[in-house]
Amino acid sequence: VTASGIVLGLDVSTTATKAILIRPDGSVAGVASSEYDFESPQPLWAEQDPALWWTAAQESIATVLRETGTSAADIVAVGAAGQMHGLVLLDADGDVIRPAILWNDQRTAAECDWIRETVGRERFIAITGNEPLTGFTAGKLIWVREHEPEHWARARHMLLPKDYVRFKLTGEHALDVADGAGTVLFDLRTRTWSDEVVEALGLDPALLPRTVEGPEVVGSVTEEAAAATGLRAGTPVVGGAGDQAANAVGTGAVVPGIGAMSVGTSGVVFVPTAAPAIEPDGRLHAFCHAVPGTWHLMGVTLSAAGSLKWLRDELAPDKSWDELTALAEPIRPGSDGLVFLPYLSGERTPYPDPLARGAFVGLTVRHGLGHMVRAVLEGVAFSLRDVFELVRDTSPEPLRELRASGGGTNSVLWKQIIADVLGVPISLTRTAEGVATGAAILAAVAAGWYPTVGEACEAMVEVAGTTPPSPDAGAYEAAYGVYRSLYPALRESFVALAEV
């Protein structure tokens, strides 16, 4: 088979929509991005007008076609990925009823409690694989039903953010299973809506769109969308994936044994599993993978590169990232007994504790800013190790490599510390746009370039470099032991600080 043409991948993120053009060998023909912001009309709320995504998608698609001189006729398929969990409600005419309630919106604590009570926490985790957390879509649906009955009465279709963009491209209401599992209305095993959960929560099944696999064609670009974007009418559009699963595809984490790790504002460890695996306490997210017939486990530490950004912004705003991490270079592993707990925004994995807080413990007169920088690099690595070990121990298959992405991996020192602390090789892939690339790879499968997602990744994802654990990786063991003692020792203080 000789693949020809170009695939288009979209990443509908919280801050921008990106369009990427990729050739059959995985090389990038071009990228364009159109940015926007989200609104927080009340404390804990985070909303975005879906029109922003569609406008930005039109702009970025048109821009990337124009700037690369690509003919729309060469685009053989389109894939969309993006921010997960956000709730979009459409009326019977396909119009947006209210702003989308985003993944980072925290208003639904009471609704989540109600879901736990109504379904039963253990039963809920057994079916969906997850705790009903405020970030997930189910609570957002219940919230609108409880608080905005007039909106609820008009709602005919719910979608997730990138599905709305796909709906605008194709006119089809659909939702892929990787993102769909993140609604926590899915039966994780059957990879579609759980009748039991949907019924228990009193939701109308007609509200829920049909579900598709990531590389499955949902529909094709309409005449109207073609006019708006410059794409050719009739171009097939696939299911795509939520951003975490798409990033895993884009970095080649599509088979058990190869995980993905993102060191962005938050830190994520993601592993594919051949069968649905559930952490019985709900401390990990268990969703469908974008690869048909596979699943994934995922854990999140809330403040990863966010911790280093905080340190720089507050203590050394005049220093570049390189200057900042250079201060940590001469300090020995273990930071001379200084340990940082990175819970600046509370924590999710392994301690689901919104009241958790950060700490520097072990300060002496001999410590300075360089020690604090190194302690932050190490503390975040320790937190990633907590997540990594829980994911690894819950996963039925052994894990031998992590494909890394995110701003934190730009630092050679940090990458090495993470490899040493986790005791696993950290690889970087050629592209910085893992999510959009993943969407494009799913489209490539639909276009018939490759028979499976796995084979597509083998051909299209190139590892640019691997950082193995160094021989002196053991130097961190003792400090990690101290780190492990910190949260249990300080937990009650965190609760007390919240009450003061």
Add this chain to the structure above:
Amino acid sequence: VNRPLVVAIDLSTTACKTVAFEPGGDPVAIARVALTKVSPRPGWQEQDSQGWWTAACAALTELMAQVDAADVAAICVTHQRETFVCLDEDGAALRPAILWLDTRAASQVGRLGSRRIHEVSGKPPSTTPSLYKLAWLADHEPDVLRRTSTVADVHAYLVRRLTGRWVTSWASADPSGLVDMRTFEYSPELLATVGLRVDQLPELVAPGVTIGEVSEDAALATGLQTGLPVVAGAGDGQCAGLGAAICEEGRAYLNLGTAVTLGCHSERYHASPAFRTLSSPVAGKWTLEAVLASGALSLAWFGREVAGNDSPDAYQRLEAAAAEIEPGSEGLLFLPYISGVGTPYWDAAARGAWVGLRERHGLAHMYRAVLEGIAFEQQIALSMIGSETGSDTSMIRAMGGGSRNSLWIQVLADILGKPVEVTQRSETTALGAAILAAAAMSVDGEGGVVATAKRMSRGWRTVEPELGGVDAERYRGLADVYARLYPVLSPIFSQIGDIETD
């Protein structure tokens, strides 16, 4: 004859200061000569005792050039405590003096330190009291100890050079850990611990007693008049308290120096890990002293190492920004044990910590948390002293460099929930010695150390607690959280200590 002036010698670790005071307590002349110390090995801190006398002579000569020697009624010494020198029968040093901050005797503390020694000497076991360093000499330099004719504290050494007599104040000797604090006499039991004979130590007299007169030789060397009365003084911490007129129960002084010292006057003897018990400069009374080694040291460390700028301008900006932060630093706490902790935990392995960090916290929060952490520490000390003595402290006088930091004083007043008095005057420590000299001479005809202290310690201004309602409530809540930090972190500090010593 009208002799209105008294002279104080304040020989600290870093300098010998001489100050002449008029009867109202105002310094009229000051001279200062720097001292050096050496650290020949890690943990060792030594000084040449001959340098004490050389510096004292130079500082007195410079002082006497500013005043008429005939106007001076008496002289009194205050000094760095615990520091001692071993002398032969000619008064020559057998080895360099070992300083109070020398930590070489850690293993002797571990071996000899006991509840019993604490009860008798008033000193919780630590490397500070001279006793353990004398035990170190017995272990490592037995020949020195055997040849020692006199073990002299700084006061004894200077009095000997001034008068020719081997006499010291019990308020100068007691920090050594060799004095029975219930009788103010050397304890045979404590002496036996280190194998010293009582004849190897200077005679003890009460603080405020006239010991002798300046000899002709000393007069020549210093510019003082021959025959000038030399009055028994006290260690610098206690003298600072006397200089602030802390000589009644319910009063405390807060010396905001590199270390922060909280001292309470006590009419009765108490021993507790919450404080060291010292002889008050008011003879027959006691001073209960809590010490945090990293006081202003924490602020200096913060500027230099964390903020990366310790210029006066940078501190001013930091203070201004910290003053804008809500009391309680939005839930951020700092444990100021960056050089270990003495009272009340006596844990050299303890370390500092910021606990409670959130993204909203910045440099100014972290700095304010340092100021507040030191204040929470004083609140714990006061409350422990109160529960030990059954006496509440209602009046606190702050001195030392930190007393000019208005934000810190306000934070202290707010967290302690008590007024804190400050003075524009400096040289409070020397003033304490001057008060002893003035009282001994009854310079203005009115005797008594307490009355003299109240007369000469002046210029105090009161800073009231400003916070009420929710702010005061918040500080009380945070104080409770703070008090639980060391207990939960201490096993972690030992864990870190085990790693770092590997």
